[in-house]
Amino acid sequence: MLLQASAGDPFFNSVLNFVLYLPFVLFFLYGQRLQTWVILNSVSRSLGKLESLRNRSKKELVDYVVKECKPASDPGDRINQFLEYFTIMPNSLDPRGIVNKIEHVVSLQEERIATEVKALAPAASSIQSKAVENMVEVATTLNMLYKVVRHYYLIGKKTASLYVLMQLQMIMPSILQEADALIGAVDALKLSQPIGDGIGPMVAGRIMLNIPTKTIAKETVLAETTYMSRTVYVIKAEGPIGTVGHLGKAVGALVEDMGVKPNAIIMIDAALKLEGEKTGEIAEGIGAAIGGVGVERFRIEEVATKHQIPLYAIVVKQSLNEAISVMKKEIAESGDKAVAIVQRAIEDRTHEGDKVLVVGVGNTLGVAQ
Numbered sequence: 001m002l003l004q005a006s007a008g009d010p011f012f013n014s015v016l017n018f019v020l021y022l023p024f025v026l027f028f029l030y031g032q033r034l035q036t037w038v039i040l041n042s043v044s045r046s047l048g049k050l051e052s053l054r055n056r057s058k059k060e061l062v063d064y065v066v067k068e069c070k071p072a073s074d075p076g077d078r079i080n081q082f083l084e085y086f087t088i089m090p091n092s093l094d095p096r097g098i099v100n101k102i103e104h105v106v107s108l109q110e111e112r113i114a115t116e117v118k119a120l121a122p123a124a125s126s127i128q129s130k131a132v133e134n135m136v137e138v139a140t141t142l143n144m145l146y147k148v149v150r151h152y153y154l155i156g157k158k159t160a161s162l163y164v165l166m167q168l169q170m171i172m173p174s175i176l177q178e179a180d181a182l183i184g185a186v187d188a189l190k191l192s193q194p195i196g197d198g199i200g201p202m203v204a205g206r207i208m209l210n211i212p213t214k215t216i217a218k219e220t221v222l223a224e225t226t227y228m229s230r231t232v233y234v235i236k237a238e239g240p241i242g243t244v245g246h247l248g249k250a251v252g253a254l255v256e257d258m259g260v261k262p263n264a265i266i267m268i269d270a271a272l273k274l275e276g277e278k279t280g281e282i283a284e285g286i287g288a289a290i291g292g293v294g295v296e297r298f299r300i301e302e303v304a305t306k307h308q309i310p311l312y313a314i315v316v317k318q319s320l321n322e323a324i325s326v327m328k329k330e331i332a333e334s335g336d337k338a339v340a341i342v343q344r345a346i347e348d349r350t351h352e353g354d355k356v357l358v359v360g361v362g363n364t365l366g367v368a369q
Contacts, residue, residue, distance in 0.1 A: 039165045043153050046172045047146075053179045054146040057139040058083065060186045064135060068128055068190075069121030078120055082136045083143040085113070103295045113137075127192055130241040134189045134365070138182050145179055178320065185324040192240060194366040196323040196331050199316045200268040201367045203338045204236035204360025213369050216253050220245035221369055227343065229352035233260065235359045242365035247290065248299025251359065255303050263354040264310050265300070266345055268338055269361035270323050270331075271315035280330035281317045282337055284345075289313035290361045300359075309357075312349065314341055 058079065065075045087109045090101035117124070117132045124132065149168065156165040188195045194202065208223035216222040216235065223234045233254060237245030254260050269289040273279065288300045288311055304311050316334050346356050 033160075036160055036162050036165060039162070039169050040153075040157060043149075043156075043165060043168055043172060046176060047149055047153055049176060050142075050146045050149055050179055053183050054139070054142040057135070057142045057183055057186060060190070061132070061135045061139050064190050065121055065132060069124040069132065071121050075120055078116070079136075079139075082113075082116065083140055085136075085140055086144075099295055099298045102293055106293060106295065127241050130243055130365075131189050131192060134242045134363075135186060138185055138189070142179055142182055145175060149175060181319075181321040181324055184321055188324075188326045188365065189242060191326075192242070192366050194327045194332075195325060195363060196318045196327050197270045197362040198327060198364055198367045199270050199318075199331055199335060199338070200360040200362035201236040201239060201364035202332075202335050202360070203268045203342065204234050204358060205239065205364075205367055205369055206335060206339050207232070207342065207358060208234040208236070208369055217246040217250040219243045220247060220250040222250065222254065223369070227356075228347055230346055230350055231355045232346065233262065233355065233357045235357065236367075236369070237360075237362075237364040239364035239367040239369060242363055244292070244361075244363050246296070247359055247361060248296035251300050251357065252303050254357065255307060255309075260355060260357075261307055262309055262357040263350050264312060264346075265304060265357045265359065266312045266314065266342055267300075267359045267361055268314045268316075268342065271317050272323070273317035273319055277317050278330075279318050279322055279328060280334040282334055282341060283315050283317065284341065285313040285315070287311050287313050289315055290359075310349070312345055314338055314345070 062076060062079055065071055065079070087105060090098060090105055092098050113133050113136060114129070117129050117136070121129070121132065149172070152164060152168050155161070156168060185195065187193075208225065211223045211225050211234075213221040213223045215238070219238045219241070221236060221238045225232050225234065235247060235250045235254070237243050237247070251265070255262070267289040269291070271283070271289070273281065288297045288304070290297045290300065301311070303309070316331060316338060318328075318331055322328055322331065342358060350356055
């Protein structure tokens, strides 16, 4: 009877309506602030993880230099300078000659880092020096990722801009995935173990196995062999140091300087797979299969176009994390299949007496000739 009386009481009804509609009113008035607070907490946790990865990469670098390279002094200060190192790409307003400008700047960057590493650890071997250079690159990239994310996080927090924070939250999974992949590469670099990206040089190395090689460009070697009455030239970065070589210059030197005109160029490289594709799958295509800033691809395409040489591509699919981490079993096992595909391509697309150039593209860490 009391509840029935209360249900018909105007005051009771007013209180009930207030309680029912209060959440909607609060959400209307403060919903954006609440959403901003939730996103800030989410991004803050991701930023903390990114910072820990940045610090870990720096610690791994310092420990490796101290234990393996035996520097004369504490490398901490110089490594801190490495983390702030940057490169300004040439102005592309006038595209004429931009490739030569980019090549010049990138070469200066490589020489500067190599010089600094040599000064930091003069007693280090060539393999250890390259490992340090690659670890510096990892630490520098993670440091830059952290600083950029922190910048936009603080801007969003200072201005309480929901839209800035939402954009940052949406791309954070991709950023963290890249950061995890980079930190995963450190163990491979320290132990000089082959990484997924080294599948191209590994295939080339199997083709040139037990064949004398010679240096054709900086950190790049050439071997000559035969297959099915064809002369096969094989180019790869010089292993087992962690380098990608200068394949564009090597191809140019072979064709322009040595006067060898191949009837086909076959390039083997790693390629990022799409979600749902299996690691180690092999695909064939047309064109120059090589990444980077574009200089090496330009050099190879320029030579191929000038001399009307067909370009064939063979890629082994893998994720970003797999590409820069210790080579997985599935990727290593795809090497034999890739060699067979290269041999089939030579048979199908060239004739007896032809010349074929095979280029193994990728970081040749832990992969000898």
